[in-house]
Amino acid sequence: MDQYPPAIHELRALDIKTHAVPQGSVMWRIHQTASLHTLPWNQIRTWGPLPTARWDPHPLRQGNHAQLGAAYLGRDVPTCLAETFQLTRFVDVDANAPYLTAFLTRQDVVLADFTGEWLLKAGGSAQVIFQEKARTRAWARAIHAAWPDLGGIVAPSAVLGGHDVLAVWSTDAFPSAPELSVPLNSPAILADIAAASAQIGFGSNIVI
Numbered sequence: 001m002d003q004y005p006p007a008i009h010e011l012r013a014l015d016i017k018t019h020a021v022p023q024g025s026v027m028w029r030i031h032q033t034a035s036l037h038t039l040p041w042n043q044i045r046t047w048g049p050l051p052t053a054r055w056d057p058h059p060l061r062q063g064n065h066a067q068l069g070a071a072y073l074g075r076d077v078p079t080c081l082a083e084t085f086q087l088t089r090f091v092d093v094d095a096n097a098p099y100l101t102a103f104l105t106r107q108d109v110v111l112a113d114f115t116g117e118w119l120l121k122a123g124g125s126a127q128v129i130f131q132e133k134a135r136t137r138a139w140a141r142a143i144h145a146a147w148p149d150l151g152g153i154v155a156p157s158a159v160l161g162g163h164d165v166l167a168v169w170s171t172d173a174f175p176s177a178p179e180l181s182v183p184l185n186s187p188a189i190l191a192d193i194a195a196a197s198a199q200i201g202f203g204s205n206i207v208i
Contacts, residue, residue, distance in 0.1 A: 003128050003135055005142035012146050014122055019113040019154050021166070025105045027073045027173065030084045030184065034097035041101040041181055042174035044069030052087070054136045055153050055167035057144040068144070070152070073166040073173075078196045082160040091197045091204035093185035100184050100193075106175040112143045114155035115164060130158050144169065160200055 005011060021027075032038050039045055046069035049056035055072070058065045074080040077100065084098070085091050092098075112118075119128055119139075128135060140153060152168040182189055190206055197204040 003124050003131060005139050006123050008142060008146050011122060011142055016143070016147055016150070017113045017116060017118040018150070019111050019115070021105055021109040021111065021154075021173070023105055023107050025075075026179070027075065027103055027105060027166070028077055028080045029071065029073050029101050029103075030080045030098050031101065032096040032098050039071075041099065041103070041178055042171060042176075044071045044169065044171055049137050051133065054133045054158065055140045055155065055165075056137050057140040057152075057167075057169050059141065068169060071168050073168060074157075075164065075166075077192070078200050079157055079160055079163040079165060081193070081196055081202065082163070082200050083157060083165055085202060086159045089202050091184075091193065091202050091206070093183075093190070093193060093204065093206055098184040099181055100189065101178050101181040103175055103178040105173045107172060109151040109168065109173045110149075111152045111154045111166065111168075112147070112150050114139075114153055126156075129155050140167070 029041060031041055046066060047064050048058035049062060053070065056070050057068060072083060081091055114129060119125060128139060143153060151170060151172060152166065154164050154166050157163045157165045184193060190208055194204060194206045194208060
């Protein structure tokens with residue numbers, strides 16, 4: 001069993017399980033503001049797919065794909081920290097001037113739900129989520145091709161057990177203004193970031 005998605009017509013013959021994120025839900029995001037590839041808090045990354053990204057829906061030929069992209073969100077700060085700093089397991093609050101942003105979704109967002117049994121029904125298994133990212137990106141491309149109106153995918157975090165990550169593929173979720181957007185090294189939140197980093201077992205360069 002190769003764990004790759006079946007043909008698009010086979011997927012369309014299934015009833016996709018979805019998860020609706022209601023309007024007004026709190027979402028969190030960590031994003032860089034001083035690197036070569038910065039993104040505003042309310043934008044998706046249309047350049048892709050990236051080898052480091054798990055649920056990019058971009059076609060295989062890497063490039064800029066107009067309105068199709070991805071933004072990775074969490075329902076809480078520990079999830080965002082774990083996903084953002086997973087490669088080093090070290091929360092660097094200074095490099096590339098990361099910001100922590102919270103916002104309320106401006107409308108209902110309907111996502112493909114990978115948190116339950118649907119993958120097994122579709123010919124995969126829960127292990128797909130934790131395997132190589134080329135495979136999960138293949139599922140993301142297939143889901144988008146089969147159901148292009150879906151807003152993305154919600155799946156268990158491959159880094160932080162018991163937490164979900166949301167990959168949204170359009171800007172529909174983003175309001176005109178955030179509820180909170182501050183540097184990750186802001187004194188106002190440093191103690192909370194230090195506590196969240198310790199909670200997930202990551203080191204940090206936080207000095208309080």
